[in-house]
Amino acid sequence: MSRSFDRSTALQERLHEIVPGGAHTFAKASDQYPEGMAPVLVRGRGARVWDVDGNEYVEYGMGMRAITLGHCYEPVLDAVREALTVGQAFTRPTELELAAAEDFLSLVPGADMVKFCKNASDATSTAIRVARAATGRDLVAYCHDQPYFSSQDWFVGTLPINAGVPDAVRALVRPFAYNDAGSLQAVLEADDGRIACVIMEAATALAEPVEGYLQAVRELCDRHGVVLIFDETITGFRWSAGGAQAVYGVTPDLSTWGKAMGNGFPIAALAGKRELMELGGLRTDKPRVFLLSSTNGAETMSLAAFRAVVAAYRASDPIAVMERQGRRLAEGVNAVAAEAGVGEYLSVLGRPSCQVFRTADASGAPSQVMRTLFLQEILQRGVLGQSYVISAAHTDLDVEQTIDAARAAAEVYRRALEHGRPEDFLTGRPVAPAHRRLAEPRQLAAPSPIGRQEDLVHLP
Structure with missing residues (x-):
């Protein structure tokens, strides 16, 4: 052998x-x-x-x-092949973008709006930008027991491999422990009025929430005026089609998605409450947030793959x-x-x-x-x-x-x-x-x- x-x-x-x-x-x-x-x-x-x-x-x-x-799941490949026959990239939104967004929001009822992108690192970092804009605060509380949120500086600065990240950026994050509401409470109270958001996975492969923990996190965020962000990059389409938030019954203000959305095709998403998401839209009288603008954010192959994944989850289990x-x-x-x-x-x-x-x-x-x-x-x-x-x-x-x-x-x-x-x-x-x-x-x-x-x- x-x-x-x-x-x-x-x-x-x-x-x-x-x-x-x-x-x-x-x-x-x-x-x-x-x-x-x-x-x-x-x-x-x-x-x-x-x-x-x-x-x-x-x-x-x-x-x-x-x-x-x-x-090589054939229904996904078939959908992608069909998309290729009508064009991959356009200078205006396609009907497919609307259908994919409607599909997504039908699975995640706690979200009012969604915007697609290519990787979840961009989605999580944009969620933090939105939270900072909405609250007028700079600091980010992140769950230090969870290993990875983004390839961008705000999070890479917390890793051992953080060369190139300015100290000023690294000073803007505050760690808290998972399944310990007291740990988060201490962070929010120590920097009361300065924390823009809490970002965390609702659960991981090795740790699921103890009874009442996520509800306590939700209540703490509400009490301190903090935006709650769930990173559903892994849990989405593995815990349930609606993510961990659907399993545990706690709705975040914003959520970020990726990985299994396209069964391997590059698609991710930022979703959340209308009043936050519209900060990056055209229906706001507030200063606009730069919200996920990219050449390939809505290319048709990945959107078609996503819709085929949704169809598979609806047709089977x-x-x-x-x-x-x-x-x-x-x-x-x-x-x-x-x-x-x-x-x-x-x-x-x-x-x-x-x-x-x-x-x-x-x-x-x-x-x-x-x-x-x-x-x-x-x-x-x-x-x-x-x-x-x-x-x-x-x-x-x-x-x-x-x-x-x-x-x-x-x-x-x-x-x-x-x-x-x-x-x-x-x-x-x-x-x-x-x-x-x-x-x-x-x-x-x-x-x-x-x-x-x-x-x-x-x-x-």
Whole structure:
């Protein structure tokens, strides 16, 4: 049992020569995979992908959570093909823009208006600009337990990899803890009258709201005159078609969307209350907000893809399939880990539609070395994924192959723990946190605190 990655490795080296980091997204970089085992892909279908070396994999991660219906889902492709026959870019709005907006608002009843764009980073940053304009305040309260909100300066300044962000920008944010209403209250009271907005995910793969938490957040924002923003980039079309806000029954003032909206096609959105959204429109007597103006914000291919995704969610129940298959996968992998005697070190965690695996060393501490070993062993057995983010296209056969791969990997995991030097079982250096400050040197066994989700979940 040994797969060749020779061609992938050669192409990856060439990528490093002409693309900074060797990939266009941090999470896709070769340092996120075992050394010499970073596949360069050529095609996908359903829940499977193939690389340049001819290797076939059951894939998890699904385009960094952007795919819920499977690769090359035909109804989406058909809609895109039809859009291409009538034109992709125009100098005026199209009828398709109106239909797509109506589709979106039918799924998110708490929103009055929506504007489309190409990536959720732009949507979240625009939401903050709108909140600042509406309140006349500058400060942003963000949930520090949640790993990623935007590629723009206001958030990048909070990351270890923050070179190039001015100190003045970094001084405008205030962190608070998830599932701790007191933490947010303290922030709002310490800077009362200066906080423009609270931005957070209503839930994540690893943490869902405790009883009454989101309601308390909503009440605190109302009391302090603060705009509440929910980042639905991941939860939208995974928790429900209406996002986490529909699941938990708390309506934000603004919400931001992306990823699964287009099943892989580039589309994102900012949605919210009319009085806020109209600040960027033509029906306001207040100073106008620059609100998502771009050449390709409403190109027809992605809007057509979005409408086809909405149709699929109306005609069937992809979320129920993801929840069911995700539970089967977690139960199976956790069972084989327990059988191998490593259940307390290796486990699958999280919401069934958006799971991760936890990899601990002999002391019980999360370990990049053990994570790398597990990735290495499942890759050799035809499973590709930095987590277990599933899609509605994952079949029973796909899940069984994944459990079988985990069974074999768990045995190697056990031997590595017993050996005492698990790094001896690696083919090369361990994977590293995506948003670390320095590219080198990589520490052989850099610990990753369980509380930081970025150490368990791959990031943009």
